[in-house]
Amino acid sequence: MKEKLKIKDLLSWTKCRLISGNPEKYICSISTDSRTIKNGDFFIPITGENYNGHDFIEASLRKNACGFVFESKYNEKLKLWEKSIKTKNLNDLIILKSQNNLSFLNNIAYNYIRKFKPTVIGITGSAGKTTAKNLLVNILSKKRKIGFTPGNYNTEIGVSKSILEIDSKTDIFIAELGMRGKGQIKLLSDICNLNIGAITAIGQSHLAFFKDLREIAMAKAEIAEVLYRNNGVLFLNNDDQFSDFIEKKVSCKTIRFGRNNNIAFNFIEKNTDDMGRFMFDLLKGSKKIANIKLNVPGYHNLYNACCAAAIALYLDVDSKTIKEGIEEAIIASSRMEIIKRKGKIIIDDCYNANPLSVKRAVDALVLISKKRNMRSVAIIGDMLELGSNSSGLHREIGGYLSEKKVDVLIAVGNLAGDVCKGFKNNINFNNSKIRYYYFRDKKELSGKIGNLLKNRDLILIKGSRANRMEDIINLV
Incomplete structure (x- = not known):
């Protein structure tokens, strides 16, 4: 946290109750993590599906936390916690009681960001949001004092904690907004107090929580409610099938980006190197702004770059800075990351997976394999949270792999x-090079993978986060 907060202000912001401590402190x-707590930290225990942070309050005090907040339903435990404080004067500790600690954290962030009033940008989408965010961070950080959500900090906890890292000198805050259900984008947008929003793409993600793609589009469009209130603007991918649908549903101003020079911000792809990294012209309307080369493979990343560039141009960033920001950006690990190992090339796209992101990664695999004349190998794990049609969507991916003529x-x-099954049903058995293999888990694969791969293989590894597909990299 960059700026210290008076207890009295916390009490006002969160409507919690002071149990002990001086409100003027x-x-x-x-x-929020007792494992990484440092001397003088204030501990906010969060309750999740598989853990309860209240179980670690004593551990936080042993590490010299200055105090903690607890939820009122654990009131009976207060005496136990007090007994465990042997070396501290209870009055020296800050102890607060709230109704819900996640809401407590969110309310702090909500008020904290309004205290400093930076320009706030929120990026969401079923695919591409992390890359678009990282590209924009790299562009804007060259000229402005910015804050942003690092890594996968795209939930209520991560976004709120990231907000607390800004200060009075922060001009711009960039937030990646994740979603697992209705109302989450609205909540995150409200916490952040957005001025600018972007939706990178709508795809088949988290279908376990939604009826169909239209419901997903509506949930993503929640970002527009705060934008309308703040007289803000929403950037939409012109080539996404739901851009017209979303634009009709929202009340805020919208701006399009994509592959079409009839729209506000657009690109024209030129060529690609042998690692699938595209060169493209960036245009504002019909006016060429810059010629840029991506440093990450995949045609889909042209859209992520155009999204970031469009927002930067809207903020009056010069073309030289945009070009440098995109070309020099370091893309997050396990997101189309290229790893060279033992004569093979691995495309590490292990971070997460849904049907849209898998298809995009497969397109890049096929493109690079043709450019480099390498055998294409796709190691595909489970795609989770796809709901009742999960089986059909997995078969669809198999059919797509076959259609794109992936070798293995x-x-x-x-x-x-x-x-x-989807791959087998669409396979051309006249092509003797094509192979497919199934393993129940990584352990079963580990004993066989050495016999399946060859030198000069180009290997895509992709699957949902819970699968930890990155473990397979060490087997290659």
């Missing part, structure tokens, strides 16, 4: 067997 830093499919996981 300050909190200098907070922590290695499917890993309980659900990935359907990828094999």
Whole structure:
């Protein structure tokens, strides 16, 4: 936390109750993880599906936390916590009681960001939001004092903690907004107090929580409610099938980006190198702004770059800075990351997976394999949270792999067997080079993978986060 907070202000912001401590004192830093807590941190225990942060309050005090907040339903535990404080004067500790600690954290962030009033940009989408965010961060950080959500900090916890890292000198805050259900984008947008929003793409993600793609589009469009209130603007991917649908549903101003010089911000792809990294012209309307080369493979990343560039141009960033920001950007690990190993090339796109992102990664695999004359190998894991049509969507991916003429499919996981079925049903058995294999888990794969791969293989590894597909990299 960059700016210390007076306890009295926290009480006002969160409507919590002061149990002990001086309301005129300050909190200098907070922590939601007792494992990484530092001397003087204020501990906010969060309750999740598989854990309860209240179980670690004593551990936080042993590490010299300055205090903690607890939820009122754990009121009976207060005496136990007090007994465990042997070396501290209870009155020296800051102890607060709230109704819900996640709401407590969110309310702090909500008020904290309004205290400093930076320009706030929120990026969401079923695919591409992290890359678009990282590209924009790299552009804007060259000229402005910015804050942003690092890594995968795109939830209520991550976004709120990231907000607390800004200060009075921060001009711009850039937030990646994740979603697992209705109302989440609205909540995150409201916490952040957005001025600018962007939706990168709508795809088949988190279908376990939504009826169909239209519901997903509506949930993403929640970003526009705060934008309308703040007289802000929403950037939409002109080539996404739901851009017209979203534009009709929202009340805020919209701006389009994409592959079409009849729209506000657009690109024209030129060529690609042998690693699938595209060169493109960036245009504002019909006016060429810059010629740029991506440093990450995949045609889909042209859209992510155009999204970032469009927002930067809207903020009056010069073309030289935009070009340098995109070309020099370091893309997050396990997101189309290229790894060279033992004569093979690995495309590490392990971070997460849904049907849209898998198809995009497969397109890049096929493109690079043709450019470099390498055998294409797709190691595909389960795609989670796809709801009742999960089996059909996995088969669809298998069919897509076959359609794109991927040479070798290695499917890993309980659900990935359907990828094999889809691949097999569409395979051209006249092509003797095409192979497919199925393994129930990574352990079963580990004993066989050495016999399946060859020198000069180009290997895509992709699957949902829970699969930890990155473990397979060490087997190659």
